[in-house]
Amino acid sequence: MSAVRAFSLVAALICAMPVQAGPADRAMNAARALEAATAAMQQAQGGRDQIAALSQTILAYEDGMVSLRDGLREAQLREAALTRQFTADGETMARLLSLLMATERVDANLALVHPQGALATARAGMLLGDVATPLVRDVAELREALDDLRALRRARQFGYLALEQGLAAAQDARVALAQAVSDRGPLPKRLVDDPDQLAMLALTAETLDDFAQELRQAPSTSDAQNAVSFTSARGNLALPVRATLLHGFNQPDAAGIVRQGLVLATAPEALVTAPWASTVRYAGPLAGQGEVIILEPDEAMLMVLTGLGEIFVATGEIVPLGAPLGSMPPVTVSSGPTGIRPQTLYFELRYETNPIDPEPWFAFSGVQ
Numbered sequence: 001m002s003a004v005r006a007f008s009l010v011a012a013l014i015c016a017m018p019v020q021a022g023p024a025d026r027a028m029n030a031a032r033a034l035e036a037a038t039a040a041m042q043q044a045q046g047g048r049d050q051i052a053a054l055s056q057t058i059l060a061y062e063d064g065m066v067s068l069r070d071g072l073r074e075a076q077l078r079e080a081a082l083t084r085q086f087t088a089d090g091e092t093m094a095r096l097l098s099l100l101m102a103t104e105r106v107d108a109n110l111a112l113v114h115p116q117g118a119l120a121t122a123r124a125g126m127l128l129g130d131v132a133t134p135l136v137r138d139v140a141e142l143r144e145a146l147d148d149l150r151a152l153r154r155a156r157q158f159g160y161l162a163l164e165q166g167l168a169a170a171q172d173a174r175v176a177l178a179q180a181v182s183d184r185g186p187l188p189k190r191l192v193d194d195p196d197q198l199a200m201l202a203l204t205a206e207t208l209d210d211f212a213q214e215l216r217q218a219p220s221t222s223d224a225q226n227a228v229s230f231t232s233a234r235g236n237l238a239l240p241v242r243a244t245l246l247h248g249f250n251q252p253d254a255a256g257i258v259r260q261g262l263v264l265a266t267a268p269e270a271l272v273t274a275p276w277a278s279t280v281r282y283a284g285p286l287a288g289q290g291e292v293i294i295l296e297p298d299e300a301m302l303m304v305l306t307g308l309g310e311i312f313v314a315t316g317e318i319v320p321l322g323a324p325l326g327s328m329p330p331v332t333v334s335s336g337p338t339g340i341r342p343q344t345l346y347f348e349l350r351y352e353t354n355p356i357d358p359e360p361w362f363a364f365s366g367v368q
Contacts, residue, residue: 054177055324058271061170062242174269181312208289212304213353230276230298237362241272241345249357260355261348268331268343272308274323280313293325304348
């Protein structure tokens with residue numbers, strides 16, 4: 001069974017349960033997006049089409065994996081709740097069923113006769129009817145709960161299969177994307193910055209702030225402008241990576257360190273894309289910061305991204321909106337409850353030479 005087929009089946013199973021409406025809807029939408037992305041990848045001829053299709057597929061897999069995990073987590077909670085309900089109601093159901101079995105053994109003719117006469121017989125019949133009706137309702141509800149439990153267990157069974165196959169398929173897509181980027185060759189370039197000078201500056205800069213300010217003082221020679229102004233996109237940008245906001249602008253972390261940007265927790269090897277059509281002012285290692293990408297979406301603006309594991313672009317290239325910039329580092333083992341430590345991407349937005357709060361520029365609520 002393919003990862004797309006397994007994922008779609010799990011989404012359909014979860015959607016069949018009304019208690020799972022939120023995660024189920026997300027899972028089904030992710031399944032549809034995954035099918036569309038996979039179809040686009042199969043139809044891509046190569047070059048930029050292939051890179052765009054592979055990027056779409058990877059992002060769809062990342063969305064799908066998150067939705068699927070959410071659905072399975074809630075399915076597991078629902079299954080546990082039903083199990084507790086069966087345990088709590090088991091004694092009551094057993095007593096009622098024992099009562100019914102006992103009444104079945106009574107002769108029908110004798111059951112209609114009460115020792116105290118006709119009035120008592122009528123009252124006994126009414127009492128029996130009062131007991132039988134709720135019992136029938138309880139049995140029907142029990143049958144529905146058992147059906148839900150079976151569906152939940154099927155969803156979990158196929159869900160774990162879909163997760164396993166989906167992770168493998170996403171990894172294959174990442175390898176294919178890296179190869180497609182390598183085969184593509186360099187993108188059109190817009191800058192005349194001296195690569196050797198930039199590399200030396202990156203090695204000697206003491207801080208990220210120093211490097212960004214030095215870079216800002218070497219303006220782009222581009223005459224090209226985006227069809228839509230970058231400032232008009234304020235409040236509507238998508239984050240460059242699927243992530244959870246750990247620390248906001250000027251918000252201290254657990255160690256008391258204050259950063260003038262956003263600290264975003266991501267999954268290992270998550271794809272990082274361009275939030276806006278930009279010029280790559282710098283792409284490469286920076287002393288103390290690891291792999292760094294600095295984008296220029298507008299003449300007075302810089303976007304700074306640090307913490308990447310692999311970079312797909314080069315200094316001076318022009319990248320469109322949503323273009324793959326790189327990926328986060330692979331899995332890092334920790335001593336936490338899951339054994340896997342999330343990666344962190346640092347994102348900084350600068351106007352002229354000053355860092356500004358990036359959060360108002362993005363359409364997100366802290367979790368993506």
